[in-house]
Amino acid sequence: MTVSIPVLPINAESPALLVLAHLRWDFVFQRPQHLMTRAAHSRAVYYIEEPMFGDFADHLARRRDESGVIVCTPHVRAGFSPAESQARTAGLLAGLVETEGLETYDLWVYTPMELPVAAELQPRVVVYDCMDELANFRGAPPELRSREQALFRRADLVFTGGQRLYEAKTEQHPSVYAFPSSVEVGHFAQARQHLPDPADQAELARPRLGFYGVIDERFDIALIGELARRRPEWQLVMLGPVVKIAPEDLPRAENLHYLGMKSYNELPAYLAHWDVALLPFARNEATEFISPTKTPEYLAAGVPVVSTGIRDVIRPYGDLDLARIADGVDAFEAACAAALAEIGTPAGQERRARADRHLSTLSWDRTWGEMRDLIAQAAAERSYSAQGQPFSYVAGHDD
Numbered sequence: 001m002t003v004s005i006p007v008l009p010i011n012a013e014s015p016a017l018l019v020l021a022h023l024r025w026d027f028v029f030q031r032p033q034h035l036m037t038r039a040a041h042s043r044a045v046y047y048i049e050e051p052m053f054g055d056f057a058d059h060l061a062r063r064r065d066e067s068g069v070i071v072c073t074p075h076v077r078a079g080f081s082p083a084e085s086q087a088r089t090a091g092l093l094a095g096l097v098e099t100e101g102l103e104t105y106d107l108w109v110y111t112p113m114e115l116p117v118a119a120e121l122q123p124r125v126v127v128y129d130c131m132d133e134l135a136n137f138r139g140a141p142p143e144l145r146s147r148e149q150a151l152f153r154r155a156d157l158v159f160t161g162g163q164r165l166y167e168a169k170t171e172q173h174p175s176v177y178a179f180p181s182s183v184e185v186g187h188f189a190q191a192r193q194h195l196p197d198p199a200d201q202a203e204l205a206r207p208r209l210g211f212y213g214v215i216d217e218r219f220d221i222a223l224i225g226e227l228a229r230r231r232p233e234w235q236l237v238m239l240g241p242v243v244k245i246a247p248e249d250l251p252r253a254e255n256l257h258y259l260g261m262k263s264y265n266e267l268p269a270y271l272a273h274w275d276v277a278l279l280p281f282a283r284n285e286a287t288e289f290i291s292p293t294k295t296p297e298y299l300a301a302g303v304p305v306v307s308t309g310i311r312d313v314i315r316p317y318g319d320l321d322l323a324r325i326a327d328g329v330d331a332f333e334a335a336c337a338a339a340l341a342e343i344g345t346p347a348g349q350e351r352r353a354r355a356d357r358h359l360s361t362l363s364w365d366r367t368w369g370e371m372r373d374l375i376a377q378a379a380a381e382r383s384y385s386a387q388g389q390p391f392s393y394v395a396g397h398d399d
Contacts (some may be wrong), residue, residue, distance in 0.1 A: 015104040016044040022111035025071045029264035039366040040068035053078040060092045076269035086116040094120040112147035133289040156378040162291025162312040183296035191271040204235045209274040212239035222284040225251025271301035279307035280340035299355040304339035322355045
């Protein structure tokens with residue numbers, strides 16, 4: 001069953017876009033939200049979340065986000081095998097295409113694990129936007145890598161969320177393009193305009209060193225815990241949901257403050273009252289390929305940045321001396337102290353000016369525009385005989 005919603009007028013200059021996502025639309029606002037809100041300016045975008053399971057009949061719940069994106073959440077009766085559940089989800093998506101009258105549409109895939117739900121689709125162009133090496137994350141299903149190989153065989157285009165991912169994927173597909181994390185400079189530059197201090201951090205002393213994002217296995221809890229112990233005069237502000245880490249495993253101290261998840265619109269106000277912005281990522285398999293969206297966002301806010309040695313932070317931000325790179329608690333503490341000492345100095349002002357010049361070359365609008373052009377080019381290059389072929393996926397290909 002598909003739940004109908006009113007369709008608002010849209011300047012549909014391009015075919016609709018069906019997006020298979022592994023992140024909830026209302027979770028942390030990041031790459032998928034940046035790109036799909038822009039795609040929705042010129043086409044219908046159906047953002048398909050992973051299913052919810054329960055004691056109810058199969059149906060597809062839909063709602064229109066204020067951005068214009070139509071968020072679709074499959075609801076599938078519990079009790080079936082993963083393969084059966086994905087087959088039932090595939091039926092819901094086929095019903096969506098039929099109900100909406102989508103004769104021509106493109107498919108955008110974030111998670112290879114959901115590839116079987118596209119079994120009944122006949123997209124014009126298939127895009128794999130590989131924003132992370134999901135197979136390296138804690139709890140990743142063992143069949144994820146074989147499903148990614150199946151997706152490579154079907155995809156017309158592969159976009160990667162960073163340069164390190166590009167290097168890893170470019171030998172696996174003939175049309176791979178690197179699109180590292182970009183930034184809405186104007187949004188984060190609001191932090192330079194004396195915004196009011198949010199109530200839950202307003203009473204904290206200075207200096208404040210902050211982080212926002214998902215707190216999971218990529219976050220170096222040992223580093224933050226030791227930094228808090230060594231520097232009790234520094235207030236460490238942590239914003240974001242805690243995922244895959246037990247609350248009792250998080251370090252605790254009087255100067256360590258977990259303030260929870262904040263909306264994208266709230267972030268500039270917090271940044272406006274931080275002295276240093278942190279990227280305290282652990283060095284492990286889960287962080288080898290990350291390209292943190294926070295790096296250019298922190299810099300756009302005008303806040304000095306200290307990061308551990310993440311490849312896509314080193315290149316370009318460390319190489320350009322826009323962010324300090326330090327591994328190990330001794331070096332990280334020293335880098336934070338140096339960043340604090342540079343605040344208000346000519347050297348600090350010069351570093352910020354160089355960062356601003358670099359950021360002037362980045363925008364999510366530009367990123368989406370380049371992606372859109374590549375999709376159009378891929379569509380034009382598709383042979384007539386290939387168009388409209390069913391999306392090929394055979395479950396038996398899993399190793």
